[in-house]
Amino acid sequence: xxxxxxxxxxxxxxxxxxxxxxxxxxxxxxxxxxxxxxxxxxxxxxxxxxxxxxxxxxxxxxxxxxxxxxxxxxxxxxxxxxxxxxxxxxxxxxxxxxxxxxxxxxxxxxxxxxxxxxxxxxxxxxxxxxxxxxxxxxxxxxxxxxxxxxxxxxxxxxxxxxxxxxxxxxxxxxxxxxxxxxxxxxxxxxxxxxxxxxxxxxxxxxxxxxxxxxxxx
Amino acid sequence: xxxxxxxxxxxxxxxxxxxxxxxxxxxxxxxxxxxxxxxxxxxxxxxxxxxxxxxxxxxxxxxxxxxxxxxxxxxxxxxxxxxxxxxxxxxxxxxxxxxxxxxxxxxxxxxxxxxxxxxxxxxxxxxxxxxxxxxxxxxxxxxxxxxxxxxxxxxxxxxxxxxxxxxxxxxxxxxxxxxxxxxxxxxxxxxxxxxxxxxxxxxxxxxxxxxxxxxxxxxxxxxxxxxxxxxxxxxxxxxxxxxxxxxxxxxxxxxxxxx
Numbered sequence: 452x453x454x455x456x457x458x459x460x461x462x463x464x465x466x467x468x469x470x471x472x473x474x475x476x477x478x479x480x481x482x483x484x485x486x487x488x489x490x491x492x493x494x495x496x497x498x499x500x501x502x503x504x505x506x507x508x509x510x511x512x513x514x515x516x517x518x519x520x521x522x523x524x525x526x527x528x529x530x531x532x533x534x535x536x537x538x539x540x541x542x543x544x545x546x547x548x549x550x551x552x553x554x555x556x557x558x559x560x561x562x563x564x565x566x567x568x569x570x571x572x573x574x575x576x577x578x579x580x581x582x583x584x585x586x587x588x589x590x591x592x593x594x595x596x597x598x599x600x601x602x603x604x605x606x607x608x609x610x611x612x613x614x615x616x617x618x619x620x621x622x623x624x625x626x627x628x629x630x631x632x633x634x635x636x637x638x639x640x641x642x643x644x645x646x647x648x649x650x651x652x653x654x655x656x657x658x659x660x661x662x663x664x665x666x667x668x
Numbered sequence: 669x670x671x672x673x674x675x676x677x678x679x680x681x682x683x684x685x686x687x688x689x690x691x692x693x694x695x696x697x698x699x700x701x702x703x704x705x706x707x708x709x710x711x712x713x714x715x716x717x718x719x720x721x722x723x724x725x726x727x728x729x730x731x732x733x734x735x736x737x738x739x740x741x742x743x744x745x746x747x748x749x750x751x752x753x754x755x756x757x758x759x760x761x762x763x764x765x766x767x768x769x770x771x772x773x774x775x776x777x778x779x780x781x782x783x784x785x786x787x788x789x790x791x792x793x794x795x796x797x798x799x800x801x802x803x804x805x806x807x808x809x810x811x812x813x814x815x816x817x818x819x820x821x822x823x824x825x826x827x828x829x830x831x832x833x834x835x836x837x838x839x840x841x842x843x844x845x846x847x848x849x850x851x852x853x854x855x856x857x858x859x860x861x862x863x864x865x866x867x868x869x870x871x872x873x874x875x876x877x878x879x880x881x882x883x884x885x886x887x888x889x890x891x892x893x894x895x896x897x898x899x900x901x902x903x904x905x906x907x908x909x910x911x912x913x914x915x916x917x918x919x920x921x922x923x924x925x926x927x
Binding site: 566568569571572573574575576577578579580582586587590591594 | 724725726755756759760762763765766767769771773774775776777786787790791832835836839
């Protein structure tokens with residue numbers, strides 16, 4: 452144990468940097484993914500049929516593809532097209548596109564679960580469509596979509612570890628590098644695993660608290 | 669009747685509406701004068717609720733015209749063709765009428781006050797304080813002055829429906845549409861809602877009502893319209909409609925409604 456603690460102390464800064472990058476990547480992906488998902492979800496419900504098609508295809512493709520394949524695609528395809536993305540940028544792009552499809556789909560479900568009388572009541576008092584969306588439909592949909600949204604956040608944090616495959620120095624890659632120096636394989640993998648677990652438990656707790664606050668009306 | 673009342677506030681001409689192949693309104697003509705209370709009765713499927721929803725532009729219609737306060741609503745002409753108006757125009761025209769629904773349709777994430785304030789703030793563009801005062805005033809008038817901050821799930825059906833009435837009336841609409849507003853209520857809660865309607869009718873609101881409460885219809889209405897199979901079959905003052913002289917079909921309908 453002492454030996455492990457000594458090695459941990461030596462490796463504290465690389466690991467801490469990796470941890471921060473994991474958090475940073477995840478936050479960036481969930482923020483971008485939520486923006487994409489909002490557009491996708493609203494379009495899937497309200498856009499004219501033909502305009503909906505590209506969003507349907509996007510969601511199906513993203514949900515049917517393994518995250519690792521998305522990450523490799525985001526890493527290699529832009530290079531072929533002459534775009535230069537850093538490994539981190541490519542990774543965030545892949546995770547954001549993945550999250551966008553999932554969040555779009557869960558927002559669609561939530562919007563469609565709102566009774567049609569809600570939109571009619573909003574229309575009846577003279578709200579325009581954007582006002583109806585902003586003040587009647589989205590507030591209700593967001594409440595419903597919040598628990599699965601938190602879940603997507605947890606998936607992203609775990610999924611960010613796959614970015615180690617394209618050389619992004621996040622927590623898992625840093626851990627592997629440390630193991631490469633001290634060969635304490637099990638100890639450091641367990642340590643990294645606990646770090647992921649800790650973040651996800653915190654996130655989950657936040658989600659449950661918000662859920663309870665909002666109540667089940 | 670004063671001179672101002674000579675022109676109808678609402679004029680429906682030859683209204684036709686189909687859902688797919690099923691024609692539910694087959695040419696309806698109806699005029700409502702300012703401050704008049706008109707009640708539409710008829711068996712379910714006669715098209716009375718659809719008529720109300722067309723007036724509030726919640727339904728599209730294929731033929732005829734609806735003129736509200738001199739303005740043709742819902743449709744315009746572009747290049748010689750009949751065209752549904754754009755969202756912003758429809759919204760502006762919908763705000764001229766208020767509608768109360770059978771199933772209340774209160775916004776569950778907003779308090780009673782919030783429900784009434786939303787239209788005042790976003791559609792009437794009132795300042796927050798002004799909207800709050802007016803909303804509280806209306807909730808007071810429907811007897812819910814002590815329930816301003818309750819959300820719909822904390823209110824009884826009758827209370828929810830009274831909030832919905834306040835929400836519609838606070839917008840100061842030219843015409844109020846009431847669509848079977850007591851049908852979803854427990855029997856003991858019906859009267860508290862109807863008494864609110866009696867009061868706003870007495871205050872001079874123009875009401876177009878669909879109801880199954882025959883006693884209420886008789887008492888509150890200036891005119892009764894009996895609809896059957898998508899057409900107006902008979903209309904007249906309550907004394908006439910509920911009196912002895914009437915068609916066999918109307919007589920049968922009234923008998924079945926327990927009148």
